Amino acid sequence: MNRRSALAEPDAPPQPGTDASGWVLRGLVTAHLVAGFAQPVFAGVYLSGDFDGLAWHVIGADLVSYIGLAQIAVAAAVWIRVRRAWPFWASLALTLGATAQYLAGMEGALWLHFPLGVSLVAGIAAVFAAAWARPLPRRRKEVRADA
Amino acid sequence: MPDVNLPVTRRRMLGIGAGIGFVAAGGLALSTGWARRPAETGEVLRSEVPLPQAFSVPLPIPPVLAPIQSTPDGERYELIQREAEAEILPGFTTRLWTYDGVFPGPTIESRRGRPVTVAHRNELPVPTVVHLHGGRTPAASDGYPTDLVLPEGWTGHDGHHMADDRAQVTNASREYGFPLDQRAAMLWYHDHRMDFTAPAIWKGLAGMHFVRDDVEDALDLPGGDHELPLMVADRAFDAEGQLAYPALDPTLTGEHGVEEPYVAGVLGDVVLVNGAPWPEHEVDTGIYRLRLLNGSNARHYEFEAVTDEGRTLPLVQIGADQGLLAAPVEHQRLPVAPAERYDLLLDFGEVPLGSGVRLVNRLGTGRTAEVMRFKAVRPGQRAPIPQTLADDLPSWDRSEAAQVRDLAFRSGRMDDGRHGWLVDGLPFDPARTDVTARLGDVEVWRLVADVHHPVHLHLVGFRILSRGGGDPLPHDAGLKDTVSLRPGESAEIITRFEGYRGRYLFHCHNAEHEDMGMMANLEIV
Numbered sequence A: 001m002n003r004r005s006a007l008a009e010p011d012a013p014p015q016p017g018t019d020a021s022g023w024v025l026r027g028l029v030t031a032h033l034v035a036g037f038a039q040p041v042f043a044g045v046y047l048s049g050d051f052d053g054l055a056w057h058v059i060g061a062d063l064v065s066y067i068g069l070a071q072i073a074v075a076a077a078v079w080i081r082v083r084r085a086w087p088f089w090a091s092l093a094l095t096l097g098a099t100a101q102y103l104a105g106m107e108g109a110l111w112l113h114f115p116l117g118v119s120l121v122a123g124i125a126a127v128f129a130a131a132w133a134r135p136l137p138r139r140r141k142e143v144r145a146d147a
Numbered sequence B: 001m002p003d004v005n006l007p008v009t010r011r012r013m014l015g016i017g018a019g020i021g022f023v024a025a026g027g028l029a030l031s032t033g034w035a036r037r038p039a040e041t042g043e044v045l046r047s048e049v050p051l052p053q054a055f056s057v058p059l060p061i062p063p064v065l066a067p068i069q070s071t072p073d074g075e076r077y078e079l080i081q082r083e084a085e086a087e088i089l090p091g092f093t094t095r096l097w098t099y100d101g102v103f104p105g106p107t108i109e110s111r112r113g114r115p116v117t118v119a120h121r122n123e124l125p126v127p128t129v130v131h132l133h134g135g136r137t138p139a140a141s142d143g144y145p146t147d148l149v150l151p152e153g154w155t156g157h158d159g160h161h162m163a164d165d166r167a168q169v170t171n172a173s174r175e176y177g178f179p180l181d182q183r184a185a186m187l188w189y190h191d192h193r194m195d196f197t198a199p200a201i202w203k204g205l206a207g208m209h210f211v212r213d214d215v216e217d218a219l220d221l222p223g224g225d226h227e228l229p230l231m232v233a234d235r236a237f238d239a240e241g242q243l244a245y246p247a248l249d250p251t252l253t254g255e256h257g258v259e260e261p262y263v264a265g266v267l268g269d270v271v272l273v274n275g276a277p278w279p280e281h282e283v284d285t286g287i288y289r290l291r292l293l294n295g296s297n298a299r300h301y302e303f304e305a306v307t308d309e310g311r312t313l314p315l316v317q318i319g320a321d322q323g324l325l326a327a328p329v330e331h332q333r334l335p336v337a338p339a340e341r342y343d344l345l346l347d348f349g350e351v352p353l354g355s356g357v358r359l360v361n362r363l364g365t366g367r368t369a370e371v372m373r374f375k376a377v378r379p380g381q382r383a384p385i386p387q388t389l390a391d392d393l394p395s396w397d398r399s400e401a402a403q404v405r406d407l408a409f410r411s412g413r414m415d416d417g418r419h420g421w422l423v424d425g426l427p428f429d430p431a432r433t434d435v436t437a438r439l440g441d442v443e444v445w446r447l448v449a450d451v452h453h454p455v456h457l458h459l460v461g462f463r464i465l466s467r468g469g470g471d472p473l474p475h476d477a478g479l480k481d482t483v484s485l486r487p488g489e490s491a492e493i494i495t496r497f498e499g500y501r502g503r504y505l506f507h508c509h510n511a512e513h514e515d516m517g518m519m520a521n522l523e524i525v
Helices: A003-007 A020-047 A052-081 A086-107 A110-133 B010-034 B197-202 B511-515
Strands: B069-071 B074-086 B094-099 B105-111 B116-122 B130-133 B173-178 B185-191 B206-212 B227-235 B270-273 B280-284 B287-294 B301-307 B315-320 B323-331 B334-336 B341-347 B356-361 B370-378 B403-413 B419-423 B435-437 B442-449 B453-457 B463-467 B482-485 B490-496 B502-508 B519-524
Touching (some): A020 A110, B074 B105, B130 B173, B185 B197, B185 B287, B185 B341, B197 B511, B206 B227, B206 B287, B323 B341, B403 B435, B419 B502, B442 B453, B502 B511
Parallel strands (some): B227 B287, B280 B370, B435 B519
Antiparallel strands (some): B116 B173, B130 B185, B185 B206, B227 B270, B301 B334, B301 B356, B315 B341, B356 B370, B403 B419, B453 B482, B502 B519
C-alpha cells in the first residue's frame, strides 16, 4: 500500500465512513488547533508592547475554553455513537488544563502559564492528529478495529 | 518501510500519549521547582559579615534640615554631598556617600506654593546630579542625568558614555529651585547621574522631602512623633563591613553597569529602615502615620503588620505617591515597588503594652522577610480614622485624551551589544526625543512589561486606569508617579502634562534597569 491510500478514505473502501458526530468532532479539534496556535502569537504581540495583544489573548483564551467545552459534549456523543472513549477523556483533560492555564494567566503565574501553554498546544495538536488519522464510523456494537 | 496503513495499536497510542504526558509533566515540575514563586526580578548579593539580630537597634529618624535663609519668597537650604562614615552594622564602620554626612539625607519640610532653593555642593569623587522624585519642577532643576555637578578639579570626562549638547554642567556646586506648587505629598531626592544612578543611591545618596498643604492640615492626621518617615532599602556588605555592589567599574567613573548575574537588579540581604538594619521603634498604643518609601534599587516588598500573637493589623492607606486619597483603603498586605510611597495609618490600640508589631515582607525569604518592629511601651490616644480625605484629586477621562501611546518595557541588547533594558526597543539616548507631549494635553499611556518594571514619570502625577486589562488594584488608588508593572503585566495610566515645558524623563525605577538603558526622553512643548 502506498501512503496516499492510507490517508485518503475513498481509496480504502473496507473502512466505513465517519459518523456525523465524528465530523463535528473533527471540525471542533480543527478550530481548537487554530485557536490554540494563535494564543502564543497574541502573547508575543502583547509582550512586544502592543497593548491590544492582551485583549486578543483574552479573547483567544475564551475561545479555547468554549471550544474545549463543546468538544467534551461532542466527544460524549462520539463515545456513544462511535464507541470510542479517548476523544472524551482527551477533551476533558485539555479543558481542565486550559482552565488552569486561564487562571495562571490571570494570576500572572508565568512559571506555570508558559510550560502549561506549550503542553496544551502539544495536546491539542495530538488530539487533532488522532481525530483525523482514522475514520470515526458509527458502531452499534462493541467492535474494536485495533484488536 | 513499515506499512503505514496498519492500524496503530492501542498499546502504541497509549505509549505515545504517556510520552507526551511525561515530558509535559516533567517540564511543569521543573518550572515549579526552578522558577521564583512569587516572581522576583533581580539577584541577591550576599553579605560577607555576620548580620545583626533583628530588632536590636533603634529606628533612626533623619534630621529635619534647617533653612539657611527664610524670606517671604521661600526657603533656602544648603547641602554638602560628601563621604561620611556610619555604623550601620553594629561593630562596623561603613563609608557612605551622603547628603550632609547622614544616610538617609536630611529631611526637607516644605509647604505648597512656597518655593525652596537647595544649593548642593559636590565634594564626592564623582559627578552628581540631584532629582526631586515626585516634584513638579522646572526642567532646569529637575536633575536631568547629564546636568552634572562636577567635583572640584574634575579632570575625567563627564563620566557617561553619550554626548549631550543640551547638558548644563556646573563645577562644584549648583542651585536647584523647586516651586513646589503641588499637593501635599512625600517626595524624595536622590542622585540621578547618567549611567550611575543605582550605585550612587546604593552608597547613600537619597533623602526625604515632605510637602504640606491646607487640605492635609484640615484632616488633623497624626503628627509630630506619631508621623514616622520610613525609607526601606536593602543593602549588602562585604567582609570589611563596607557596602558591596557588583559594579563593573568600582570607581564608578568608567564603564557603567553591573556584573552579568545582577543585570536584572541588585538585591541586598540586609533590610535597612532609615539606614538601620531591622530596627525597633517604641510606640504608644495610639494611631501612627507611616510615610513609607521603598528606597531600594530593585527589591519589591509586600508589607504586612503582624502582632506578636500572629494577628494582622490593617494597613490603612490614606495617601499615594502624589498625596492623599479621596477615601482610605484598607490593606492586609501592601505591595510596594522601588520608588513608590505609601501614606499609612497603623492603629496600635489593641496591642498589649510590652508587646510588639512586626512589619514583615511577604515577598522576602529568610532575613529579608523581616523589616522592622514596633514595640508598644506607653498607652496612647485613640482617634478615629477620617472616612473622607482629600477632595482635590484631579479626575481625567479617557475621552479627553489627545494621545494614546503604547510603550513597551523589556529586556534587549544595548548599542554596545551588552544585555540591557529598553523602552520601545531602544536604550536611553539623551539626544533622542522619545515622546513629545503638548503642555496641557491629557494623554493615556499603555505600558507593557516583560518582568517587574516600576515605571516613573517625571513632572506629573497620573492615575491608573486599568491593570492587566482589568480594574486597577486597591493599592493603585490616588495620584501616582510610579506604577509597578509585574511580569507580563500592563497598565493604562492617564495624566495631564501641566506645569512646565522642557526636557523631562520617564523610566523604570529599578535603578539597575535605569542605568542600563531603560529610560526615555519626554519633551513637553
